[in-house]
Amino acid sequence: MAQKFRFNVNRLEFEKVTRPVWYFLLKGVKYFLVTVSLAVCYYIVFALVVDTDTEKRIKQENEAYSTMYEGMLERERLLENVIEGMKTKEDGIYRQLFNSPVPDFAISGVDVFLSGDGDIPDKDFIRHINNRIDTLVGMAGRVEGNLQKVMETLLSGKPVPPLTSPVEGFPPSRTGASVGSRINPFYKVRVEHDGLDMLSPQGTPVKASADGVVTGTVRSGKGKGNVVEISHDGGYVTRYAHLDNILVSRGQKVARGTVIGHVGMSGNSFVPHLHYEVYRDSLRLDPVNHFFVSMSPDDYTNMLFMSANAGQSMD
Template sequence: MSKVKYYYDPDTLSYRKIEPKKSKRYRNIFLFLLGSALFGFLGLIILLNTRWVNTPKELSLEREVRNYELQYDIMSRKMDQMEQVLANIEDRDNNIYRLYFEANPIPEEQRRAGFGGVNRYKDLEGFNNSEIIIDAVKRLDIIQKQMVIQSKSLDEIAKLAEEKEKLLAAIPAIQPVSNEDLTRMASGYGWRSDPFTKARKMHWGMDFTAPRGTPIYASGDGKVVRADNRSSGYGKHVRIDHGYGYISLYGHMSKYNVTVGQKVERGDLIGFVGSTGRSQAPHVHYEIFKDGERINPINFYYGSLSTEEFESMLKLANQENQSLD
């Protein structure tokens, strides 16, 4: 409530109430409103330049920055996962795949090599968050380079696997006569008694006895290089070149089922058991050559025999009995 002011009137010897003029009242009201407006405007300017009050544009920019920070955090976690997965693949590549295929591992310095020479990230410098941006781009570049190296390595592994598959298919790995048709494994590789001279003589293969006409099968993929009876002692026989230095020989056949130059696969019928050439009874004489040298066929039956069957054959093959040729 406004104060009432009085003045002393000497004429009447009394106090009279002072009545303010309307113009002055209006001026005071105007000055008060103007002062309030100026104070409010200055207060608003001050508040807008503090962290407590933001303009809509600033709020929008803040939301955008927070969104970028969230996206960067998500991208960083994804890069962490990519690096972990890539490291796992690299480890298996060096210590499993390349070890299995007898290939040299890729050196760690080659996988982790950076990018020398010109500054690749100069255009990213000078911003508020340049370090974060450059670090992220560097990580992506390194991951990309490692993926390229790993991709080329896997291409090489695929070629090695294909070659290994061909090698495994080519190596003689089954008996030339199936167990169902086999009468017995008559003689093995080593020194044996000659059936004709009774003298002790080196027997360069294994003799599988079976009835005349029993099917004889190719023990590995390859190409027929001989199918004739022009080799002393073998009678009608077939030779298959498997590649990689391996050749298999099947002797004393009654007849052929292949011709020279024909490609065969493991398990294909190539002829029939007989007793042609220097033979005492129907059987197939089986030999394996590696790089021109005869080797023991007993080590090449992993594709058709169980452990028990192999142990039984090994026992029979080591007996110094009489061969059939």
């Protein structure tokens, strides 16, 4: 056992003090625990107050990923709305333009035959392939039949709707709001928009989208500004608004592609653009449905996307 001396004031002499070894072991353990606890506390405080370069980089990456994730969710919702809108437009195009059944280009259902686990028996695989071939043959027949009906309509001499863009070479990236509820750029409230905004430089030629007769011209500094109205066969009417000038007169016959004016900002116009409207027997139609003939499939898809998602009109 360890020993030490202490002075006894009563007896005025030194005497031995004896303590067991476990006393010193316990004291050493206490010092060790206190030291470790202080070290842990210092580390926690340091970690909470001071960020290392790695932690700073990770936080920045997390913030960036969070922003990207929210943007991706918004784009996903946007694309879902666009796809639904395109399906509706696809139905409307053939019914409004050609009075023909809606073409069935899609294969209904999802092919999950090959997504399961395990081996597929040869006979089942062959039967599945034969079924798919029959389905594709049926699809091809329906597509051919629909195209045949469209061609018969075009060749029969029956009236067809205006299918040419009034602005030649119009880029889809300049497509503005189409028909529907849109925010007015001047009053900042939602109003019903009855046409398609085609943003173009001032002075761009505006052409008749089909053969017809000019049934109205308006020269004004208010509302839709300078407007030309053309009536076409089949009960179709097209209107061209916010023109910079008017080059035709009421009662004049015009051919498709005739320049009737130029893009301007007459009336209540936020930027230079053509406001284009299409009607059939007084029924308002979406002009976007009349552009698929004069554009490539990719450009037409982009135009549908832009027109459906422009929240604010230009007039």
